[in-house]
Amino acid sequence: xxxxxxILDFELKNYFKNRLFVGITIFLAAVIxxxxxxxxxxxxxxxxxxxxxxSEADGTTAxxxxxxGTTAxxxxxxxxxxxxxxxxxxxxxxxxxxxQALNAAFLNYEVCLTDDDLDAIQKKVIAEAAACAxxxxxxxxxxxxxxxxxxxxxxxxxxxxxxxxxxxxxALMAAGLTAEEAxxxxxxxxxxxxxxxxxxxxxxxxxxxxMIFSLYLVxxxxxxxxxxxxxxxKSSRAMELLVTSAKxxxxxxxxxxxxxxxxxxxxxxxFGSAILFYNLNKEWWGDNMIVESIFGMPMDLFxxxxxxxxxxxxxxxxxxxxxxxxASKVEDINTSSMPLTLLFVAGFMIVMFSMQGGDVDSLxxxxxxxxxxxxxxxxxxxxxxxxxxxYEILLSILILIASVVGVGVVSAxxxxxxxxxxxxxxxxxxxxxAMRKA
Amino acid sequence: xxxxxxxxxxxxxxxEVLKGISFSVESGKAFGLLGRNGAGKTTTIRILMEVFAxxxxxxxxxxxxxxxRKTGIGYLPEERGLYxxxxxxxxxxxxxxxxxxxxxxxxxxxxxxxGRLDMMEYRNKRLNTLSKGNQQKIQLITAIAHDPDIVIxxxxxxxxxxxxxxxxxxxxxxEIDKGKIVLFSSHQMNYIEEFCDSIAILNKGTLALCGxxxxxxxxxxxxxxxxxxxxxDAIADALGGCCTKRGNGELLIQLExxxxxxxxxxxxxxxxDIDEIRVFEPSLNDIFVEYAGDHDEGEKA
Numbered sequence: 001x002x003x004x005x006x007i008l009d010f011e012l013k014n015y016f017k018n019r020l021f022v023g024i025t026i027f028l029a030a031v032i033x034x035x036x037x038x039x040x041x042x043x044x045x046x047x048x049x050x051x052x053x054x055s056e057a058d059g060t061t062a063x064x065x066x067x068x069g070t071t072a073x074x075x076x077x078x079x080x081x082x083x084x085x086x087x088x089x090x091x092x093x094x095x096x097x098x099x100q101a102l103n104a105a106f107l108n109y110e111v112c113l114t115d116d117d118l119d120a121i122q123k124k125v126i127a128e129a130a131a132c133a134x135x136x137x138x139x140x141x142x143x144x145x146x147x148x149x150x151x152x153x154x155x156x157x158x159x160x161x162x163x164x165x166x167x168x169x170x171a172l173m174a175a176g177l178t179a180e181e182a183x184x185x186x187x188x189x190x191x192x193x194x195x196x197x198x199x200x201x202x203x204x205x206x207x208x209x210x211m212i213f214s215l216y217l218v219x220x221x222x223x224x225x226x227x228x229x230x231x232x233x234k235s236s237r238a239m240e241l242l243v244t245s246a247k248x249x250x251x252x253x254x255x256x257x258x259x260x261x262x263x264x265x266x267x268x269x270x271f272g273s274a275i276l277f278y279n280l281n282k283e284w285w286g287d288n289m290i291v292e293s294i295f296g297m298p299m300d301l302f303x304x305x306x307x308x309x310x311x312x313x314x315x316x317x318x319x320x321x322x323x324x325x326x327a328s329k330v331e332d333i334n335t336s337s338m339p340l341t342l343l344f345v346a347g348f349m350i351v352m353f354s355m356q357g358g359d360v361d362s363l364x365x366x367x368x369x370x371x372x373x374x375x376x377x378x379x380x381x382x383x384x385x386x387x388x389x390x391y392e393i394l395l396s397i398l399i400l401i402a403s404v405v406g407v408g409v410v411s412a413x414x415x416x417x418x419x420x421x422x423x424x425x426x427x428x429x430x431x432x433x434a435m436r437k438a
Numbered sequence: 439x440x441x442x443x444x445x446x447x448x449x450x451x452x453x454e455v456l457k458g459i460s461f462s463v464e465s466g467k468a469f470g471l472l473g474r475n476g477a478g479k480t481t482t483i484r485i486l487m488e489v490f491a492x493x494x495x496x497x498x499x500x501x502x503x504x505x506x507r508k509t510g511i512g513y514l515p516e517e518r519g520l521y522x523x524x525x526x527x528x529x530x531x532x533x534x535x536x537x538x539x540x541x542x543x544x545x546x547x548x549x550x551x552x553g554r555l556d557m558m559e560y561r562n563k564r565l566n567t568l569s570k571g572n573q574q575k576i577q578l579i580t581a582i583a584h585d586p587d588i589v590i591x592x593x594x595x596x597x598x599x600x601x602x603x604x605x606x607x608x609x610x611x612x613e614i615d616k617g618k619i620v621l622f623s624s625h626q627m628n629y630i631e632e633f634c635d636s637i638a639i640l641n642k643g644t645l646a647l648c649g650x651x652x653x654x655x656x657x658x659x660x661x662x663x664x665x666x667x668x669x670x671d672a673i674a675d676a677l678g679g680c681c682t683k684r685g686n687g688e689l690l691i692q693l694e695x696x697x698x699x700x701x702x703x704x705x706x707x708x709x710x711d712i713d714e715i716r717v718f719e720p721s722l723n724d725i726f727v728e729y730a731g732d733h734d735e736g737e738k739a
């Protein structure tokens with residue numbers, strides 16, 4: 001126990017004295033600060049800009065009524081900033097009504113009717129004289145011409161809706177309604193309210209996502225660090241002295257718990273600064289739903305997050321430590337930790353896809369929430385985004401705790417055997433054989 | 439205090455590394471554990487230090503199984519290595535604390551030894567900024583700073599310049615005088631002869647020879663003659679197969695029996711012009727080569 005304390009102390013100091021570790025932590029906190037202050041700074045800049053514009057406007061009025069020319073120039077300038085959309089209607093009736101409807105839908109563009117032939121229209125679009133063009137074939141069909149089609153291009157959807165409206169309007173008017181009546185029918189507003197009696201997946205999605213992603217990053221990052229740490233001691237032959245000075249279980253637990261604490265401190269700094277800076281800038285964030293949901297995480301969920309985080313971290317860190325002890329060189333770690341990393345990534349993918357698919361209670365997720373290597377992510381996701389009976393949670397946690405202890409003991413045994421094996425990579429069989437004797 | 443190994447056996451998989459090793463050492467004595475590479479020295483040391491358990495046999499202190507919480511062991515491994523990028527004082531204190539010292543005690547002990555080995559100026563430097571010899575002195579501190587009852591030194595003199603070797607000799611002698619058990623493992627026989635009262639020679643996991651050095655030498659069969667002569671070639675021709683030439687030009691003559699030495703001496707001094715003739719007394723090196731050498735291979739050759 002005394003040795004464990006000494007090792008924990010030594011390893012923790014290694015983390016906190018490591019410039020890279022300190023640097024990354026400060027950097028992350030700084031990034032969070034920048035993000036959290038962003039709306040405040042933006043609104044300050046906008047306010048500042050508005051004030052100068054106001055004062056300039058005041059200035060012009062003061063100078064007198066010569067301002068007419070300037071206004072004309074201003075509107076011209078506005079015309080220049082607005083892009084142009086060409087609309088070719090052929091000999092369809094009500095062309096101007098359609099143009100106006102489209103003009104109202106495309107706020108940032110000026111929709112212009114054109115009599116040009118198809119060639120000329122295409123040339124204008126290619127030359128970017130017009131942003132795009134709609135060539136009507138009939139009241140219900142058209143061709144959309146655009147130079148480079150962006151993946152976010154939803155212009156056809158906008159035009160479809162406008163055309164659908166126009167057609168409905170025309171049909172209603174043809175049936176004898178006046179224009180006002182027809183518009184009244186079309187613009188009926190439907191109101192609704194949703195009451196979720198279980199969990200609101202929309203609301204929980206973001207912090208579950210953040211938690212799962214942090215777990216993923218921290219486990220991979222710190223797991224690799226534990227493995228590298230052990231392999232470095234082995235390759236620098238400090239291990240020769242360590243194995244004769246300390247018990248392998250103390251070494252293993254000391255290292256893993258130190259890395260867990262270091263990771264925790266780092267997360268605490270990151271999330272702590274996020275909470276601090278959010279509260280400083282709360283009013284500028286207004287009612288941003290995503291941010292509000294993240295910071296409005298319920299307390300019981302936070303406790304579950306801590307439990308699964310720590311247990312999930314341990315189970316992987318122990319295995320990474322064992323892998324590190326089997327590597328002869330630090331470079332070997334990447335390849336030898338591959339199976340473990342893949343197992344972890346597979347668990348992560350299952351959880352992520354289930355989350356995005358909205359079905360967190362699928363059979364696969366239920367199974368995963370009891371398998372110790374996936375349960376930290378899977379069970380937490382289910383608790384956060386669905387309603388899970390308490391005994392299921394308890395069972396999952398108990399299985400996880402038992403597995404952590406089991407994996408810890410086995411890893412310490414592998415470590416004890418592994419650290420003294422140099423040269424060729426040992427076969428799995430020979431490791432187990434040596435472990436039985438150890 | 440008496441350290442005893444009784445019939446210690448160990449196998450790794452199919453390979454039998456130790457086939458029943460027994461020896462004993464008492465406080466205030468140095469013991470040489472010799473053998474070629476792969477003979478089983480490091481395995482013996484690791485069993486002694488409880489890195490792994492023996493398959494059979496016992497390790498005893500004063501007749502009882504070793505209580506590792508009470509018996510301090512210091513170890514200078516042959517494969518040197520500490521944390522290259524960490525401050526020297528930090529890692530020395532760490533190792534002393536791992537051996538059960540309190541922080542304050544550890545700091546005092548480390549400072550004492552840094553001073554004793556003229557290394558105080560490197561106290562706050564990183565290990566990898568030091569020369570190999572100085573790194574070795576730092577490593578030595580990890581073996582003795584916690585004031586262990588048993589000190590195990592594996593090739594302690596390799597890589598040291600004569601001045602540092604002298605310093606280390608003094609330190610080793612002090613440790614022996616303090617009543618500690620010092621276990622040496624080395625291939626530099628002159629150091630073993632200088633410090634050790636007893637030796638054990640391991641050969642392929644068996645004890646080829648064990649006992650006090652002067653006893654071993656005294657009991658050595660006196661059936662070889664060393665001859666220095668201008669007419670060495672003529673002597674070699676005359677005696678044939680029983681005669682081998684040594685590196686310094688001397689001839690080594692193997693007699694059929696110890697009793698034949700007087701007759702051979704008389705015969706040679708009568709027949710040839712002899713500068714010197716004496717009974718061959720083996721050095722530790724000779725004994726080592728004879729007992730640790732691979733006889734099977736020699737016969738095949």
